[in-house]
Amino acid sequence: MTTDAPDGTAELSGRGRQNQIYSAGVFGRSPSVPTDFDELERRARRAMTARAWAYIAGGAGRGSTMDANRRALDSWAIVPRVLRDVSTRDISVELFGQRLPAPLLFAPVGAGALVHDDADAHIGRAAAQLGVPYIFSNQGCVPMEKTAQVMDAIRPGSPKWFQLYWSTDDELVYSLVARAEKSGAQAIVVTLDTTMLGWRPQDLNIGSLPFARAEGIDQYTSDPRFMEIVAERVANPVGVRPTVELTIGAVRSLFSMARNVPGSLLRNLVSPTPRTAVQTFLDIYARPSLTWDDVATLRDKTDLPVVLKGILHPDDARKAVEIGVDGVIVSNHGGRQIDGEIASVEALPGVVDAVAGRAKVLVDSGIYSGSDVFTVLALGADAALIGRPHMYGLAINGADGARDVVANIAAEFDLTLGLAGHTSVADLSRDALSYRGCRH
């Protein structure tokens, strides 16, 4: 089956996408982004500043978790079946009552402004054109209301979810959740693996943290509760440690941020407010003391599906189901948090078995091609999140680049599905794979 975007420019079916690309080729036009991950990454690196590359491509420590993510995927081989009429295929899936055109989502990625102005709005546009969900990052660069508006203008009711980092201030947490509900979010994703930032040598070695330059704090500066905390701190600076020095770039971002905030406290740049906003963000964005009780409370307070991101142990998956969450995301945050961590795909079968169909199981980290998507679905995942690849597409070719990267992965998945002898996602099981063991 073919899924056209409203403007007719993006195809998710394998043959449709191939036809688009080959037909354009006849007129000398090449695709907006490379169609394989390695070339995509090379081109993206050339399109980015060194600071953006360090943050986006970087991982924790020596990068061994990123390597493990790839190794785990590559240790499974697809075993095709033949003569089964694969002429009509359906790659759509249902998640939380909504039919999605492909088993894919745009992962939440913070500080996208490093790559593109108003990054989140452009990714929102890409996602809306495809009808694929976009999970808004809590560390995004555009207030969620604006991204939602951009998406709904393209496709009313475009699938959108909100990713939450649990702040030390519960009132801020619930203010963000209420804004997400009002913006039309269809699920709340709580990310659990970033209660502190991992040890990231690529950023550390050049002394670069986007948030310290006010890149990636727009969900906060557009929040009334957050700005109330900032105002309190400005009025009463006792105990506030100014650990952040503002650069010219930071002042520029703060200036644009001030334009976003109604009746902004930030307008007056000679005031201590911008610096306090950055420092307040760094102080309160995450609470390492978070426990299951907090998540259970959230579960009771919102009617939206709650999805936990960063689940890798089967016992945690069982506990999540027990407290009534609707889904888990098997993720090691793209290998950015712990060096030497279990690969998502290594953890996936254990989590799928523990959940036993009682909640949705999503997965991310290193899923870069249609055959990777095939592998994780055959291992029991319901859908996969795509992180760095869509940011690389954004870096190379803006919204169209982000869209086409995800369209290409969907198209390759559709072809892989058919070539392997299957016609729908529901057909897939571990029988479709053979374990070839780790090569190390």
Ligand SMILES: Cc1cc2nc3c(=O)[nH]c(=O)nc-3n(C[C@H](O)[C@H](O)[C@H](O)COP(=O)(O)O)c2cc1C
């Ligand atoms: C630059 C960058 C920023 C990220 N920011 C967030 C974030 O704000 N919230 C979150 O839950 N995950 C964040 N992640 C993790 C992604 O959601 C996802 O788990 C990861 O990118 C998947 O791995 P992949 O990049 O190999 O596809 C970020 C990842 C990257 C690369």
Ligand SMILES: O=C(O)C(=O)c1ccccc1
């Ligand atoms: O960079 C990230 O991966 C990320 O998710 C994050 C979250 C909070 C603060 C800094 C980074």
